[in-house]
Amino acid sequence: MTALTTNLPSMEASPFAPSESSTIDTKYKMIAENVTVSYGGIDAVKNVTMKFKEKSVTALIGPSGCGKTTFLRCLNRMHDMTKNAKVTGKVMIDDIDLYSKEIDPIYHRRKVGMVFQKPNPFPTMSIYDNVTAGLRLNGVRDKKILDEIVEDSLKMAYLWDEVKNDLKKSAIELSGGQQQRLCIARALAIQPEVLLMDEPASALDPIATQKIEETIIELKNDYTIIIVTHNMQQAIRVSDYTGFMYLGDLIEFRETKKLFTDPKDELTAKYVQGHFG
Amino acid sequence: MLFLHQKTVDKTNLNLKKRRVISDKVFKIGATVTGTYVLVIVVLIAFQLMSESYPIWEEEGLSFITKTDWNAVEDRESFGALPYILGTLTTSAIAMMIGVPLSIGIAMFISDAPPKIGAPLGFMVELLAAVPSVIYGLWGLFVFRTYFRDWFETPLHNAFGDNIWLFSGNPYGLDILTASVILAIMIIPTVSAVSREIMKAVPQQQKEAAYMLGATKWEMFKLAIFPYSKTGLIGASILGLGRAVGETMAVTMLIGNATGIGAIPSSLFGPSQTMSSIIANEFVEASPASIHMPALIGIGLILLLIAIVINVIAHLLVTRMLKIKEGAINN
Amino acid sequence: MNSIQDRRQEYRSLFKQNVAKRLLVDKAVRIIVFLCVIIAIIPLGSILVEVFKNGLTAISIEFLTETPGSAGSGEGGIGPAIQGTLIIIGLSSIIGVPIGVMSGIFLSEYGDNALARFVRFFNDVFMEFPSIILGIFAFLIIVLVLGHFSVWAGAFALSLIMFPIVARTTEESLKMVPMTYREAGTALGLKKWVITFRIVISAAKSGMVTGILLSVSRIGGETAPLIMTILGSSQFFSSMDTPMDALPLRIWRLSLLPYDSAQLQGWGAALVLIIIILGINLGIRYYFMNKKNGLIGQLIKQRRNATK
Numbered sequence: 001m002t003a004l005t006t007n008l009p010s011m012e013a014s015p016f017a018p019s020e021s022s023t024i025d026t027k028y029k030m031i032a033e034n035v036t037v038s039y040g041g042i043d044a045v046k047n048v049t050m051k052f053k054e055k056s057v058t059a060l061i062g063p064s065g066c067g068k069t070t071f072l073r074c075l076n077r078m079h080d081m082t083k084n085a086k087v088t089g090k091v092m093i094d095d096i097d098l099y100s101k102e103i104d105p106i107y108h109r110r111k112v113g114m115v116f117q118k119p120n121p122f123p124t125m126s127i128y129d130n131v132t133a134g135l136r137l138n139g140v141r142d143k144k145i146l147d148e149i150v151e152d153s154l155k156m157a158y159l160w161d162e163v164k165n166d167l168k169k170s171a172i173e174l175s176g177g178q179q180q181r182l183c184i185a186r187a188l189a190i191q192p193e194v195l196l197m198d199e200p201a202s203a204l205d206p207i208a209t210q211k212i213e214e215t216i217i218e219l220k221n222d223y224t225i226i227i228v229t230h231n232m233q234q235a236i237r238v239s240d241y242t243g244f245m246y247l248g249d250l251i252e253f254r255e256t257k258k259l260f261t262d263p264k265d266e267l268t269a270k271y272v273q274g275h276f277g
Numbered sequence: 278m279l280f281l282h283q284k285t286v287d288k289t290n291l292n293l294k295k296r297r298v299i300s301d302k303v304f305k306i307g308a309t310v311t312g313t314y315v316l317v318i319v320v321l322i323a324f325q326l327m328s329e330s331y332p333i334w335e336e337e338g339l340s341f342i343t344k345t346d347w348n349a350v351e352d353r354e355s356f357g358a359l360p361y362i363l364g365t366l367t368t369s370a371i372a373m374m375i376g377v378p379l380s381i382g383i384a385m386f387i388s389d390a391p392p393k394i395g396a397p398l399g400f401m402v403e404l405l406a407a408v409p410s411v412i413y414g415l416w417g418l419f420v421f422r423t424y425f426r427d428w429f430e431t432p433l434h435n436a437f438g439d440n441i442w443l444f445s446g447n448p449y450g451l452d453i454l455t456a457s458v459i460l461a462i463m464i465i466p467t468v469s470a471v472s473r474e475i476m477k478a479v480p481q482q483q484k485e486a487a488y489m490l491g492a493t494k495w496e497m498f499k500l501a502i503f504p505y506s507k508t509g510l511i512g513a514s515i516l517g518l519g520r521a522v523g524e525t526m527a528v529t530m531l532i533g534n535a536t537g538i539g540a541i542p543s544s545l546f547g548p549s550q551t552m553s554s555i556i557a558n559e560f561v562e563a564s565p566a567s568i569h570m571p572a573l574i575g576i577g578l579i580l581l582l583i584a585i586v587i588n589v590i591a592h593l594l595v596t597r598m599l600k601i602k603e604g605a606i607n608n
Numbered sequence: 609m610n611s612i613q614d615r616r617q618e619y620r621s622l623f624k625q626n627v628a629k630r631l632l633v634d635k636a637v638r639i640i641v642f643l644c645v646i647i648a649i650i651p652l653g654s655i656l657v658e659v660f661k662n663g664l665t666a667i668s669i670e671f672l673t674e675t676p677g678s679a680g681s682g683e684g685g686i687g688p689a690i691q692g693t694l695i696i697i698g699l700s701s702i703i704g705v706p707i708g709v710m711s712g713i714f715l716s717e718y719g720d721n722a723l724a725r726f727v728r729f730f731n732d733v734f735m736e737f738p739s740i741i742l743g744i745f746a747f748l749i750i751v752l753v754l755g756h757f758s759v760w761a762g763a764f765a766l767s768l769i770m771f772p773i774v775a776r777t778t779e780e781s782l783k784m785v786p787m788t789y790r791e792a793g794t795a796l797g798l799k800k801w802v803i804t805f806r807i808v809i810s811a812a813k814s815g816m817v818t819g820i821l822l823s824v825s826r827i828g829g830e831t832a833p834l835i836m837t838i839l840g841s842s843q844f845f846s847s848m849d850t851p852m853d854a855l856p857l858r859i860w861r862l863s864l865l866p867y868d869s870a871q872l873q874g875w876g877a878a879l880v881l882i883i884i885i886l887g888i889n890l891g892i893r894y895y896f897m898n899k900k901n902g903l904i905g906q907l908i909k910q911r912r913n914a915t916k
Contacts, residue, residue, distance in 0.1 A: 081488060083391070107627055109491035116489075120482035124504035133500060134490035137630075138623040149619060183486070190490060191619045222613075304801035305718060312714035312727045314707055315734050315775075318768065322741065325748045382644030398645055400893075405652050407889045409829025411856045412878050415863055416655045419871060462651050469648075493634035523738030525832040526856070530863060553740050553832070560744070560836045565752070577744050581737065588736040 029054040029224040030075065030112075030194055035089035037070050037079065044070045046248040047089075052194075052241075057216060057225045059239035059256065061232060063276060066245040068228045072196055075226065076112040077105040093194065110138065113187030114196045118203045119179035121171035121186070127154075128167040130182055134190035149189055157185035158215050177208025184215060195219065197227040201234070213238050232272060236260055244268045322581075330575035332568045341575060347537035349559075349569045356572035358552070358579055360540035365551040365580065367542040368453055368528060369521035372460035376521075377514045379461070380468035385498065387469075388476050399473075406466035414530030417459045418451075422531065425458070426450035430546055446547035451533040454545040459527050464517035471516055471595060475509035476502055478599055512594025519588040522580070529554035552580040656882070663879025666872045672880070676842045676858075682869030686877045688844045689858035693884070695845055696838070696854055697828055699763035704770030705820055711771065712778025712816075717804055719779070728779075735772040742768045743833030750837070757839040757851045765833035770823040777819020781812035818892050825888040829881060831856035855881040 030052040037045040045067040052058050060068040070079075077098055079085040091098040098108050121130045131150045132140075140146060150167065154160035159181040163169070171182060180200060187195060197216070201209035216225060216238045229235050235242050236256060243253040244267075252259060252268045263269040270276060333341055333356060344357025383402060387395045430448035437444045446452065479502050487497040503510075533548020540550040550558075556573050563569035670685055677684030711731070715724055746765035750758055785808050793803035809816065834840070839851035840861060855877050862874035 076489065078485065078488065081485065104627065104631060106491040106493060106630070109489065110623070114485075114489040116482055116485060118482060120480070120486045122483065122486065122500065122504065124507075133487075137490055137492055137496055137500075139626045140622050142622075145619070145622060152615075186486075187489065191616050222616075301800045304799075304804075308710055308714035308718055309723070311707055311710035312718075312724065314711065315727060315730050315772065319730055319734055321749070322737070322745045325745055326741070329748055379644045379648060382641040383648055386641040386645050398649070401649050401652060402645070404886075404889070405648065407825060407885055408652070408655060409831070409856060409881065409885065411829065411831045411859050412655065412659065412882065415859060415874055415878055416651075416658055418863055419875075420654060420658050421651075462648070465648050493630050495634045495637040496630065519736055523736065523740075525738065525740045526860065530860070553738055556740050556744070557832055557835055560747075561839060574744060574748075577741050581741050584736060584738055584741075585733060588733060592732060 027054045028052060029093065030226075031090075031092040032071075032075065033090040033092070035071065035074050035087065035091065037067070037074060038086045039082075040084050043248050045074070048245070048248075048250045050243060050250065050253060052224055052226060054224055055220060055222065056241060057220050057227060057239040058241045058243065059235035060226065060228045060243050060245060061230070061235050061271075062245035062251075063271065064230070065247070067248040068243075068245045069198055071245065072198055072226060072228050075194070075196055076109050076114055078114070080105060110134075110190050111192050112194045112196060113190060113192035115180070115183050115187055115198065115200045117199045119176060119183050121174075121179050121182050123170075123172045125171055126168045127163050127171055127174070127182060130171045131185050131189045133186060138190065149191075150185075153185040153189040154182075156188050156215070156219060157181040158211055158218075159185055175208075177204045177211060180204060180208070180212060181215065184212075188219075192223070194224045194226070197225065199228055199230060202230065209234075232260070244271060246271070326574055326578040326581065330571045330578050332571040333575040336568055341572070342579065345538045345541060347540075349563070349567070351567070354568055356568065357537075358572075358576050360535075360537060361550050361552045361555050361576055362579060362583075363542055364453070364532070364540055364549040365522055365553070365583070367549070368457045368460055368532070368551060369518055371454070371457035371545075372464060372521040373514060373518050374461075375458060376461035376464045376517055377468055380465050380513070380517070381472050381510065383465065383469040384472035384476055388473050389494065402469055403466055405462065410463070410524060410526035411530075413459055413463060413527040417455065417527060417531045421459065422450035422455055425455055430454065434546060442543070443545050446544040448546040449533070449548075451531055451548060452546045453532065453542055453549050456528045456532040456549075456551075459531055460521045460524055463524060463527065464520045467520055468513050468517035471513040472510055475506045475513060475595070475598055478509070479505045506598065508594055509598030512591050512598065515587060515591035515594065519584060519591055522587060523553065523584050525553040525557050529557045534558060552576050556580075659875060659878050659882050662872065662875035663877075663882075666876025667879065671873070671876055675844065676873075679865055680867035680869055682867075682872070686853075686855070686858055686873065686880065688841060688853040689855045689877060690880060691845055692838070692841075692852045692854040693828060693856075693881070695852065696759070696762050696766060696834070697824055699759065700766035700770055700827055701820070701824060703763055704767030704823070705774055707767070708771035708774025708820075708823070709778050709816070711775035712782060713804060715775065715779040716782035717800075717808075731772045731775055735776075738832075739765075739769060739830055740832035740835075743836050746833065747836040754849065756849055757837065759838055759845075759848045759850075759852050761837035762834050762852070762854075765837050766827040766830060769827050769830060769833070773823040773826065774820055777822065778812075778816050781815025781819065782808055784815060785811045821888050821892050825885045828885050828888070829856055831860055855884075 028051045032048065032050045032052075035045055035048050036043060048067075048071055050058075060072060062068050073079055074087055074089075075091055075098075077087075077091075079087050087099065089099070093108060093111055096103065096108065098105065122133065125133065128150055131153055132146050135146060135149060140149075151160060151164075154163065159178060162178060163174070163182075171179065174182060180203075184195075184200075200216075201212045204212065213234065216227065219225060220240075227235075227239065239256045241254065242256040242259045244251045244259065244263075244265075246267055252263060252265045254264070259268065260272050263272060337344065337356070341356065341358055342362070343359050344355070345359050346355040346357045347360070348355045387399045387402075389395075390398070426448050430450065430452075433444050434446075434448050439445075483501040483505060484497055487500040490500075492500055528551050532550060532554055534554065535548040535550055536555070539548070542549050556577055560570070560573055563573055668685075672685060672690060673687045674685035675688055676686065711727070715728055715731075718724065719728070742765045745768070746761040750761035750764060754761075789807050789811060790803055793807050794800075798807075834854055834857050838854065838857070840857040841851040841853045843853075845852050859874050859877045859881065862870045862877065865871075
């Protein structure tokens with residue numbers, strides 16, 4: 001534990017962007033700067049800075065309680081809903097700070113979709129209505145356009161073929177894996193640019209998990225994805241970059257392959273070798 | 278203990294066991310008997326009401342429910358319960374129409390407000406339930422009624438009295454509307470408290486899903502909370518209806534105390550009578566020799582049946598909704 | 609790739625620039641629900657203000673201790689009514705509380721069977737019986753049988769209101785006591801009734817007392833069941849077989865008189881009644897919520913320590 005505070009070589013060696021980035025003017029879709037989250041006096045996330053490249057998948061790993069989910073939820077201001085949570089720092093999407101006083105978060109939550117740990121479709125609505133929920137909030141009423149976007153979103157979530165004949169079916173009649181893909185479709189329907197995923201496959205069986213991972217790899221071509229996972233193999237399978245967090249600090253943040261095969265920090269090494277979970 | 282002979286220990290244990298079994302059995306029987314006390318009481322009440330009201334059913338038959346006479350004069354006794362049934366249903370329905378939206382609004386506000394504001398305001402709404410009915414009546418009679426009549430009823434009557442029959446009667450302030458408004462205030466604590474429980478039962482993930490889509494707070498209510506808790510909120514409203522139906526004193530003091538045909542609700546500003554208020558007003562005056570008292574008891578029987586049906590329905594709706602929530606959490 | 613991006617942009621452009629309007633609607637709703645709260649609280653404030661304002665002018669030692677004077681004279685007081693209320697509350701509690709507590713024990717400690725579910729259901733239904741029906745019932749089985757109005761009838765009627773409330777709050781309080789308490793008692797070889805009374809009830813004491821006090825404050829204000837049981841009176845309590853006065857009855861009867869002086873006395877009586885009832889309610893809140901040794905206080909302390 002003391003090793004943590006005395007030598008943090010990773011903090012200097014890898015700046016807030018993943019080190020060894022290839023091109024100099026790589027576009028960063030989202031930048032989190034000096035983000036600190038505290039609940040009732042305790043800091044759950046301590047001064048984390050990360051830059052997320054466009055059209056990439058970044059995984060956040062770390063033991064339970066390290067703050068990765070808390071950090072993820074800062075990226076679309078979900079903590080506004082939590083009592084006693086205090087967030088400081090900046091989260092920029094395309095040079096606009098989500099936390100600035102001038103803008104209302106609902107403008108920019110449209111740019112950032114989120115998929116949660118347990119599938120949570122709206123139980124009283126059909127598949128179709130679930131996907132269009134966000135669209136209707138934004139005033140889209142044209143049936144033709146809605147149909148188009150529903151098909152488009154469900155296809156991207158790899159769910160279209162399974163449900164296309166019965167879109168009016170209630171959402172809760174789907175299996176767990178299907179519900180989660182429905183939630184992905186619902187998030188994609190509002191045409192976000194960034195997709196946040198909080199352990200999206202942890203409540204699913206292995207086959208469903210595989211489908212979700214395939215979906216993520218496909219979506220990478222169009223979206224910036226940040227995924228929290230406790231499954232290191234999953235991080236290796238789907239992500240380009242990985243950030244390791246421990247007790248609220250960002251310990252190391254590099255290209256996935258390099259972080260797992262040649263971690264710079266002792267703590268990271270211990271974690272990826274399974275010395276603690 | 279270690280030095281006692283094993284036989285002695287065994288004997289002591291056996292004795293203790295016997296004693297334990299007997300006194301525990303007595304305790305269990307005592308508790309069970311007391312538990313069933315409520316069953317006995319309910320059966321007794323039903324039986325007493327039915328048997329003591331028998332004379333009026335014998336005399337009028339089922340038409341007691343549909344007649345509108347109310348004559349206690351000795352040779353011309355004739356009683357009908359209809360005006361009072363209508364009075365109860367009308368005042369309770371209006372009370373629901375006013376009270377339920379207010380209660381849901383209150384539940385929305387308090388469930389969302391920061392504790393420093395929400396807790397004291399919630400407490401004050403709860404305090405409304407502690408005020409006795411007779412004091413609501415007193416306040417309604419000497420304070421609310423004059424203002425209500427002069428600032429609300431009379432202008433409405435002057436403006437629309439000729440065209441809309443609802444506003445036709447000349448308002449004196451002791452009428453259906455006044456009684457209904459006070460009833461509405463009285464059911465607010467119950468309906469808002471239950472509504473708040475129902476809304477709290479909506480899983481956090483549902484609300485998060487709505488926020489993720491960029492919903493405002495109101496849109497989150499429309500997307501996540503109301504569809505999910507619809508059944509429960511209806512149950513809460515019906516619970517309020519049940520309260521209103523059983524309310525006696527405040528209504529008695531404010532409804533104008535008409536009897537017979539004159540009590541049939543005709544306009545919001547006309548006097549009327551409810552089942553509970555006619556009993557409160559006339560019970561001690563009725564001579565048990567006539568069928569006046571059986572008539573009143575018969576009205577009590579009808580009131581009881583209506584109250585039971587409403588409350589059972591309400592409970593079913595509310596507990597079904599709360600059970601669904603428990604099931605969802607366990608999944 | 610480009611066409612996909614273009615399609616996205618196209619879809620995005622369809623989003624109406626309606627955010628400002630949506631925020632406005634949201635704000636309007638916030639104002640409306642706040643107004644709902646205000647509308648509900650205004651009557652409470654008005655009632656308290658009027659009762660205190662008008663009632664205080666009526667209060668005096670004579671008012672609190674004398675019998676009523678002739679109607680409209682403005683003389684006399686509500687002595688019998690205050691005495692009657694205290695008597696009837698006491699008697700009703702003596703009847704209703706033990707029944708309620710034992711029922712609560714039944715439901716909690718022996719409550720895992722069909723009979724208990726039945727009882728619980730009936731208990732809940734019974735709680736919603738209109739109180740005037742309970743008055744009629746007490747009239748029929750006591751007053752009619754005895755041939756005269758009776759304080760027992762009034763106490764019985766009010767006890768019927770009390771016991772379901774006490775049963776439910778007792779059940780809930782007992783259920784809150786962890787099973788480990790009972791298991792410890794059994795391990796010590798104690799009999800079940802000893803465990804229940806000395807261990808479980810001790811732990812659940814605050815909750816139970818709260819429930820009992822709540823039911824007391826509830827019956828203190830009840831009028832309807834008293835109308836046909838104790839009738840009301842202008843005299844102090846004389847015997848269990850004669851009519852007796854009570855504050856809610858007196859308030860009602862005073863309100864029916866056309867005299868201003870009667871109205872004033874009505875406010876005075878209302879003030880006394882409100883003080884008793886609110887006193888019990890507020891007392892419960894502040895005493896039991898803050899009591900350090902009660903179960904509630906302990907739970908609060910535990911929670912505070914956990915977040916440190």
